[in-house]
Every structure is written in C-alpha cells, then in structure tokens.
Amino acid sequence: MNLTRTFASWGLNIAIALVALRTNLMRSILTTLGVMIGVLAVILAVAVGDGAKASVMDSINSLGSNMAIIFPQPENRGGRRVVDRGRLTERDAAAIQRLVPGVSGMAPQLRSTVQIVIQGRNSTTTAVGITSEYGQVANTEIDTGRFIADADVRTAARVVVLGPSVATKLFGSFDPLGQSVRIARVPFTIIGVLESKGSTFGTDNDDLALVPLTTARQRFSTVAGQGPDDLAVLFVGFDDGVDLADGKKAIIRVLRARNNVPKGEISPFTVNTTEEFMKQSGTVTAVFQGVLVAIASISLLVGGIGIMNIMLVSVTERTREIGLRMALGAKRSDIRNQFLVEAAVLCVIGGMIGLLLAKILARVFEKVADFPAPIGAGTVVGAILFSAFIGLAFGSYPAIRASRLSPIEALRSE
Numbered sequence: 001m002n003l004t005r006t007f008a009s010w011g012l013n014i015a016i017a018l019v020a021l022r023t024n025l026m027r028s029i030l031t032t033l034g035v036m037i038g039v040l041a042v043i044l045a046v047a048v049g050d051g052a053k054a055s056v057m058d059s060i061n062s063l064g065s066n067m068a069i070i071f072p073q074p075e076n077r078g079g080r081r082v083v084d085r086g087r088l089t090e091r092d093a094a095a096i097q098r099l100v101p102g103v104s105g106m107a108p109q110l111r112s113t114v115q116i117v118i119q120g121r122n123s124t125t126t127a128v129g130i131t132s133e134y135g136q137v138a139n140t141e142i143d144t145g146r147f148i149a150d151a152d153v154r155t156a157a158r159v160v161v162l163g164p165s166v167a168t169k170l171f172g173s174f175d176p177l178g179q180s181v182r183i184a185r186v187p188f189t190i191i192g193v194l195e196s197k198g199s200t201f202g203t204d205n206d207d208l209a210l211v212p213l214t215t216a217r218q219r220f221s222t223v224a225g226q227g228p229d230d231l232a233v234l235f236v237g238f239d240d241g242v243d244l245a246d247g248k249k250a251i252i253r254v255l256r257a258r259n260n261v262p263k264g265e266i267s268p269f270t271v272n273t274t275e276e277f278m279k280q281s282g283t284v285t286a287v288f289q290g291v292l293v294a295i296a297s298i299s300l301l302v303g304g305i306g307i308m309n310i311m312l313v314s315v316t317e318r319t320r321e322i323g324l325r326m327a328l329g330a331k332r333s334d335i336r337n338q339f340l341v342e343a344a345v346l347c348v349i350g351g352m353i354g355l356l357l358a359k360i361l362a363r364v365f366e367k368v369a370d371f372p373a374p375i376g377a378g379t380v381v382g383a384i385l386f387s388a389f390i391g392l393a394f395g396s397y398p399a400i401r402a403s404r405l406s407p408i409e410a411l412r413s414e
Contacts, residue, residue: 032350034303039354041296049289102242129216145192311398343395351387
C-alpha cells in the first residue's frame, strides 16, 4: 500500500513538473539547451574514444593476434640509446625458428618507397619484399589471384600483389590480374590483389605492393642495405596458446647471443608483441577518451549551473503557490520533492534530445570521416540516468530552499 502511495506521489510530482515546464515553455527550452549540449558532447566523446579503441584493436588484429615484431633498431632505456643501427638478417630468422619454441612461421621483410606506373597513371606506395609465409603470419588474405609463392622467391620473379587502394588508383574498376606495370623502371606482372584491411587514424592499410623478398633486394633501394641478407622487419608468428612474453624473452636471448651483446648492454634491436601493442594502445586511447570526456563535462557542468539558476528563479516566482500548498497540508518533503522532480524532468528531456542529436552526428561522422563512433545501449542508459542525476544534484539547493519557506511569509509575498 505504501509503495502504491509512493508511486502515486511521484507520478503527481512529474505531472505537476510537466505543467510547470509547459507554462514557461520558452524558458524551459532555453534551460535544457545547456544540458542538451553537455550530454551531446559527453556522448560523442565516449563514442569517439570507443571508436578509437575498436579501430586500433582491429588494426593490430589485422597484423596477426599472436605475433612478435622485430626491428633492427636499438632499444631506448632510461634515456640511453645505442647510436648505430642494429642488423637483422635472414640467418637470425632461421636461428629464431630453430631455437625458439612455439614458432609457427616467419615473415622477413624489406621495405622501399616506389612508384608504380602504367599507361600514364602512377601511384607512389610502399613495396614490401616478402616470402610465402607472410600471408599466414601477418593475417593477410588474397581477394583475387594468388599470393607470392616459394618459386617466386627462389627465382626473384618480377611479380607483384597489389593492395586494393593501389589497384583502384591504377585500374579503377578494371581487373588488374595479368597486367604489366613498371616499378623502378622494371616491368612486373600483377598476380593478385589483397583483401581490404581499411584504414587506421587516416593511415591507409591497403596502400602497399607485395613483391618477392629476393626481387626487392635486387631491384629496389631498401632501408636494410648493410649486407646481402639484411632485413628491415621480421614478423614471428607463434602457435595458439604460446605465452608471448616468454616467446619475446626467448627471441631476445637468441639475438643477443648471435650479436655478442654483453650483459648489461643495450640490445641493438627492438622486439614487441601484438599483446604489448594492444595494452599500450588501450592505455593511450583510454587517456585520450578521458581527456575528451573531461573537456565535454565542463559544458554539462555549465548546464547544471543553469538549471540551478532557473530553479531558484522558479522558487521565487512561485512563493505564493508554495505557501498555498503548505497551508492546505503539504509537507516540506512534498515541496522539496516537487522541485527536485521538476529539475530532474527538465534535465532528462534535455538529455534525451542531446542523445538523439549525438546519434545523428555520430552516424554523420562515421560516413564523412570513415571512423567508427559506436553508441552502445550502456551509453544510452547512462546518459539518461546521468541527466537525471544532474537535475537532482543541481536542483537540490533550490528544492530545499523552497521547502524551508514559512507558509505565512509565503502567502504574504506578492
């Protein structure tokens, strides 16, 4: 019975609040603007932050979720850094595959910036010299045609697999398979086109061309040029269930031994795992999202102050109404609850409008910027509840002030 009476009381307060807001419609609309803009800003900040997390994780997973990446560059510890660039060779790759347990595949690479030309059209892109295991280790699939084969690497064949962006730029909607293009003034035959991996923070993951490792070494000017089997990057794939931290330690031990690095000296190479990339990226995007939400919350705070100001004005204007209700038997708690509910309803309406606008702008942002901005069910519920909380928090002082008015003095007021 008490529960029914409580619900009836709150329902009455909501009805009174809606009548009061409709009575001062223009003022109510202007008041909700602050909350609406605040909720809009906070939701978009959360959505962009979540989109950044999803984009980074998708990009890392597209590389291969169980992998170590080795660069022939020195580590940087405590400000100390080796000046000379390290060396990473195909012999190092063979030693890692032989001595490190759990290795499922190796993807040695050479990289060079090249210009691909065909019939007056050209595209500047990154040429990656690879072996046949690259697709398996780096989680790269072929859309049409075939991948680089062992025979292509053995014979230094002049064949190329294009990324979708390069293929579209050079051929548009035409099928490029079997076509001849010139790379570094040398004719290459297109044998395949990769599946699209999309873009990450404006970086096009499809803007590349894959060629046999031996061909890249012979034909292109690459970063790794110190020796006949030097590499620019080495991807090391691990079997499922292998601890990547243990795999990284094993790789470092092998490389330090092969490079005769004394104990305590900085290694002339860097080893990172996709697990580490995920943790680091998660931390960075969380900080990024936190800063965005903090900045957006300022507008929500301003909106809350506006609610408090308007509610104080409303209490002053309705002093006689408050005195009359008290004279007819209303308790101080009834008066307080009436103004609290009015503030909460005002904020919830603003929050719902802000939520609707945020959904529209998020969809526009996704289409224009090609960047995910998801708004989940949790964000929707949280936005409504937080709007109500803002109303209750900033409406508390005006509500308490109204409940403490003297009925006699209230009835005397003009």
